[in-house]
Amino acid sequence: MNVAFYEKLWMWAAGVLIVAFLATIAVGVAGSALQPPSHVETIDPTQVFKDPRFAHPGVTVDANGATVVAFGLMYGFTPPEIRVPAGKRVTFRMTSTDVTHGFLIVGTNANTMLVPGYVSQFTTVFQRPGEYLIVCNEYCGLGHHLMSAKLIVEEAQP
Ligand code: CUA
Numbered sequence: 001m002n003v004a005f006y007e008k009l010w011m012w013a014a015g016v017l018i019v020a021f022l023a024t025i026a027v028g029v030a031g032s033a034l035q036p037p038s039h040v041e042t043i044d045p046t047q048v049f050k051d052p053r054f055a056h057p058g059v060t061v062d063a064n065g066a067t068v069v070a071f072g073l074m075y076g077f078t079p080p081e082i083r084v085p086a087g088k089r090v091t092f093r094m095t096s097t098d099v100t101h102g103f104l105i106v107g108t109n110a111n112t113m114l115v116p117g118y119v120s121q122f123t124t125v126f127q128r129p130g131e132y133l134i135v136c137n138e139y140c141g142l143g144h145h146l147m148s149a150k151l152i153v154e155e156a157q158p
Contacts, residue, residue: 083151087156
């Protein structure tokens with residue numbers, strides 16, 4: 001088959017671009033530990049307070065690490081202060097009771113959206129003990145700039 005030079009050139013260029021785009025996804029997943037914000041677990045946003053998964057927001061620590069159950073609402077996070085152990089796997093399970101909020105732990109790679117109707121879940125490890133600011137980074141209304149919470153990463157008990 002005879003393919004013209006310029007056609008070959010453009011086919012190769014398109015092929016290289018496809019490989020480059022796939023590579024950016026691979027680098028994001030493997031290098032920066034990026035994950036989709038949800039695992040498509042749904043929840044009725046009007047029943048979050050009564051739902052057994054979210055009725056007791058807080059931190060549970062066990063041998064494998066910690067699980068944080070929290071939610072966002074206009075204009076704050078419940079619980080407003082989260083304490084987790086350093087160097088252990090911490091799984092966040094969160095949702096929203098009203099509109100879409102953001103959940104960014106400043107200075108870490110923890111960053112997700114809290115979308116009403118869905119449970120956002122991700123797992124991360126905090127190596128450095130200390131106090132971290134949590135902010136809402138999705139515009140959610142007039143009090144958006146007031147929406148914050150605190151994460152305290154505690155030195156692991158010997
Ligand atoms: Cu919640 Cu912005």
